[in-house]
Amino acid sequence: xxxxxxxxCQKLRRSKMVWITVFATVxxxxxxxxxxxxxxxxxxxxxxxxxxxxxVQPLATLFVLPAVIALLGSYMICREEQEDIIKSLRxxxxxxxxxxxxxxxxxxxxxxxxxxxxxxxxxxxEAILHFSDLSVxxxxxxxxxxxxxxxxxxxxxxxIIALVSHMKKSYWIALVVTEIYSFAGIFMSxxxxxxxxxxxxxxxxxxxxxEATAENLMGSIVVLLLCGCFSVFILKxxxxxxxxxxxxxx
Amino acid sequence: xxxxxxTEFMKLRRRKLVWLMLLAALVMPLFAFIYFNYFxxxxxxxxxxxxxxxxxxxxxxxxxxxxxxxCTILMYDEKQYDMLKQLWIVxxxxxxxxxxKFFVVFIYSVCFMLITAIASVLxxxxxxxxxxxxxxxxxxxxxxxxxxxxxxxAILPILAIAASQKGYILPVCTTLVYTFLGFFIxxxxxxxxxxxxxxVIIMRSNDIPGIVQAxxxxxxxxxxxxxxxxxxxxxxxxxxxxx
Numbered sequence: 001x002x003x004x005x006x007x008x009c010q011k012l013r014r015s016k017m018v019w020i021t022v023f024a025t026v027x028x029x030x031x032x033x034x035x036x037x038x039x040x041x042x043x044x045x046x047x048x049x050x051x052x053x054x055x056v057q058p059l060a061t062l063f064v065l066p067a068v069i070a071l072l073g074s075y076m077i078c079r080e081e082q083e084d085i086i087k088s089l090r091x092x093x094x095x096x097x098x099x100x101x102x103x104x105x106x107x108x109x110x111x112x113x114x115x116x117x118x119x120x121x122x123x124x125x126e127a128i129l130h131f132s133d134l135s136v137x138x139x140x141x142x143x144x145x146x147x148x149x150x151x152x153x154x155x156x157x158x159x160i161i162a163l164v165s166h167m168k169k170s171y172w173i174a175l176v177v178t179e180i181y182s183f184a185g186i187f188m189s190x191x192x193x194x195x196x197x198x199x200x201x202x203x204x205x206x207x208x209x210x211e212a213t214a215e216n217l218m219g220s221i222v223v224l225l226l227c228g229c230f231s232v233f234i235l236k237x238x239x240x241x242x243x244x245x246x247x248x249x250x
Numbered sequence: 251x252x253x254x255x256x257t258e259f260m261k262l263r264r265r266k267l268v269w270l271m272l273l274a275a276l277v278m279p280l281f282a283f284i285y286f287n288y289f290x291x292x293x294x295x296x297x298x299x300x301x302x303x304x305x306x307x308x309x310x311x312x313x314x315x316x317x318x319x320x321c322t323i324l325m326y327d328e329k330q331y332d333m334l335k336q337l338w339i340v341x342x343x344x345x346x347x348x349x350x351k352f353f354v355v356f357i358y359s360v361c362f363m364l365i366t367a368i369a370s371v372l373x374x375x376x377x378x379x380x381x382x383x384x385x386x387x388x389x390x391x392x393x394x395x396x397x398x399x400x401x402x403x404a405i406l407p408i409l410a411i412a413a414s415q416k417g418y419i420l421p422v423c424t425t426l427v428y429t430f431l432g433f434f435i436x437x438x439x440x441x442x443x444x445x446x447x448x449x450v451i452i453m454r455s456n457d458i459p460g461i462v463q464a465x466x467x468x469x470x471x472x473x474x475x476x477x478x479x480x481x482x483x484x485x486x487x488x489x490x491x492x493x
Contacts, residue, residue, distance in 0.1 A: 020423050027427040035434040063311070063433075064426045071422060082330075172267050172323060175422060179315055180277060183307070187281050191288070 004094070004102040008076065012106065017072060024068050025114055028060045029121040046125075049133040053122040053142045057149050058209055060118055061200065062185050066157050069114065070178035073107035073161035074171035100165040100235055107161060108154045115150030119143060145207040152203030155224040157181070158231035166234060192216075197223050254342060254350040261327070262354065268323065271316050275362045278312060279303040279369035286379045294379045296386035297458060303370040304363070304394055305458050310433045313401050314445055317359055318408040318425025324351045325412035325421070344489040348482065351409060356402040363398035367391050397452055403474050404432075404444035410481035414488030441466065447473040 012018055032055060036046035045051050077100060080086040089099070119142065126134060157178055164174045185200035195201040195210065202220035205212040212220065262268050282302035286294060328334050337347060367390050374380035408428060412421040432445025440446035447470035452458070454465055 016417075017419050020419050024423040024427055028430060031427070031431050031434050034438055038437045063430050067426055068423060071419065075419065172319065173270070176267075176271060176274070176316070176319060179426070180274060180312075183311060184277070184281075186307075187285070190285075 001098065001102065004099060005105065008102050008106050011079075012076075017075060018110075021068050021072055021110075021114060022117060024064060025060070025117050026121065028064050029056060029118060029125070032056050032059055033125060046129060049130050050126070050138065052125050052129070053119075054209070056118060056122045057115075057146060057207065058204060061149060061153060061203060062182055065114060065118075066153050066182040066200065067175055067179040069107065069111045069153060070157045070160055070174050071171065072110055073103065073157070074164040074174035076103040076106065077161065077165045078171045097235060100162075103165075104158065104161065104231070104235070107158075108151075111154035112147060112150035115146045115153070119146035122146075141208070145209065148207040149203055152199075152206050152224055155228045156199035156203060159227055159234065162231035162234035166237075196220055199223055199227050251346055251349065254346055255353050258324075258350050258354045259357075265323070268320065268358075271320065272362060272365060274312055274316050275308075275365035276369050278306065278308045279366060279373045282370070283373035283377065283379075286374075287377065292378055293381065294374070296374070296380045296383065296390070299374045299380050300370055300386075300390050300393075301458055303373065304366050304390060304397070305452065308363075308366055309397055309401070309449060309452065310445065311429055313359065313362060313397065314405055314429040314432065315425060316362065317355055317401060317405040318429065319422065320355055320358055321351070321405060321409040322412045322418050322421040322425065324354060325409070326418045329416055344486050345482075347489070348409070348413060348485050351413075352402070352406065355405065355409065356399070359402045359405075360395060360398035363394040363401075364391075367394040393452065393458075397448075400448045400451055400474070401445075403478055404448045406478045407444070407481040410485035410488075413485040441469045441473045444474045444477045447471070 033046060033052065036052060036055070037044055045055075080089060080099075086096075090096075123139060123142070160174050160178050160181070164171060167173070182200050185198060188194040188198035188201045189204075189210075196205060196212070196216045196219045201210075202223045204210045205216055205220035206224065210216075282299055285302060286299065328337070370390060371387055375382045380386070408421060408425050411424050412418075415421055429445065432443045435443045436446040436449060440450045450465055450470040451467060454467055456465070
């Protein structure tokens, strides 16, 4: 497993994908900052302490980052099939289920990393705009929220990435489905019940963006964990099928 | 040119995802239906319903995203299977190639918006939220066709990026950022981005609530034209270089 992780990291290092994803994250931060230049009754939104750090996370989560993370995950999974390397890997031999699990772990780490990049950008902007008003407690609170966002987004989209590993060559479907899935969060947030149980909005309950009661918080955690379990189940089915195929070929 | 367009459509027939993406046209009419059902309102103003189902997020997010993805798919396929060389041998000119793709996106965009219009009428009239009137339906159809046509021009920069890149990751990420920018920049200055300029053109009669700033139609067209001319130049230069 360690070797597989190392190999995946090496492959990612050579790919432009990571930089493109970071570029998308930086652009999201810039766009939100520009939109914060508009204000009501003489005060711009960005001039309010904490506004930028509070608003960047839901907007990035509802519109851009889940699709980008799903794209990265599905790209890594479909890459071998697409570039016809999977046959060489099977000859080694490498378990496809283990390979997919490794890619899922990398996607998980990347999801948290992307949100940490977003946090660093947001914190830097806040520090430049109102350094004196920032407190350690506030910064740590946001750090926790962004990290939980990264974790939650991975759990919420993991079933889609796991399904891609089943279908292969279907990274387009993963992208389109994830974008609509995350975008639908805007409407799900209108109802208290739906926003607790819809995975994308459940992330905000978990991270603390929404004020949630203990029951709602538990509901959100359970939903996200169920998403994670569902993707593990899909990967297990994949492993089972692989074993059956090997037995038949023997 | 017509043969080239016909070939493009024949290629599309084999792509299931392109047809599946048309289902995205039903997303906002469905959410509008759920929204009005949640509040239990009847006798709703048709514009109010259509603002939700066709003139809102469909215009800002869904259609530009779907068209951006379609542009990337159309361009990526030939590069992936190394078909471009054969096209240049035929010979097909670089601009003809771009125009044929653009035409496919154009037809797709109009069809997408017509599906949205039909779904909007079905989801509003059948449950009784909106009273059936030919006037409002024709207005919706007119606006949807306008959206379909202008969005194609607004998404041309993505087609150019897809043409200039070998892979699909950058065009797709750019589509996401481009759409996001178009949606948020409208409150700052709608004449900087083609998608926000498009919304100004669509809402020119002030009959759809949304834009509060003064409307300047020539400036909106100028913005789209500048972006499109630059996009066509970039696409042409990058295709020439790859030769």
